Amino acid sequence: MDARAKQQESAPIVADYPRPSREEAEAAVRTLIAWAGDNPNREGLLDTPSRVTKAYGEFFGGYQQAASEVLDTTFKEVGGYDDIVLVKDIPFASHCEHHMVPFFGKAHIAYLPSDGVVGLSKLARLVDVYARRLQVQENMTQQVIDAINEELEPHGAAVMLEAEHMCMSMRGVRAHGAQTTTLRFTGKFAEERDLQDRFFALIARRG
Missing domain, CATH: 1.10.286.10 (GTP cyclohydrolase I, N-terminal domain)
Structure with missing residues (x-):
């Protein structure tokens, strides 16, 4: 890093x-x-x-928080589980660093554990750490996946953010309802199309 x-x-x-x-x-x-x-x-x-x-x-309370503190505790006794861990539909609200108006949506995070797992609520807290700063969505996506890789050292990770930006809805083109999607894969997720397909299928699955 x-x-x-x-x-x-x-x-x-x-x-x-x-x-x-x-x-x-x-x-x-x-x-x-x-x-x-x-x-x-x-x-x-x-x-x-x-x-x-x-x-x-x-x-903007995220400036006073650290991702390393959020992800500092992992659990080793998971019965050898090494498949996808996914937390989807994590709500977040942030502020565009260009106009200081909100953008908000959902985050989907998946990783392949290498040495234990982190508490599921910690992934939602991780998103919140970076959302509560002046942001651009692309950078926030990268920050979340970098933190996961740095602190958990998984075999692979996937992060997708979907958001509506008020700087597009309230001003300028006033494109109400337009959604922006940003996505990053690392490790095995970047190497194996099957894992990417499973990631998208799990996000799309409802109920």
């Missing part, structure tokens, strides 16, 4: 730019409200800067 990918796994992630205080962040929100054309001092907006900064703490 290269240095940039390693940095993505550290917690917290600190940019080469000083983090503003909460008061400075709230002042910036008031400036944006005024720029949008409203009065930040009117009754309905007085507490908005405080609410927005609090919400941003939740939206």
Whole structure:
């Protein structure tokens, strides 16, 4: 894994730019409200800067988390199981780093265990770590599969994200309902078409 990918796994992630205080962040929100054309001092907006900064703490909490901590515990006693482990339809919501508006959808993750398995809920938490950062979907897909490979060292992994981007739905072309799919295979999943077919079939299966 290269240095940039390693940095993505550290917690917290600190940019080469000083983090503003909460008061400075709230002042910036008031400036944006005024720029949008409203009065930040009117009754309905007085507490908005405080609410927005609090919400941003939740939206972007992934900067304070590390994938290595999420995937740090594996279970060895699985009866020799070495076939596909799949968790599908993991809901996520993130924010586009280009316009800072949401994109949301579902993630599907599969891997072939090499030395034990990780708790299933940990895969959902892993998606959340990267979703709660400013993102592009392609990069998020790569980050998730890199973390799985780095921490679990499986025989292979597969990650697919399906999402609708509000930067396409609410502005620009306003393509409501358009879905973007990103996909990565590594290890045996990249080498064996049969595993890829099984991955897609399992995702498509309902009930």
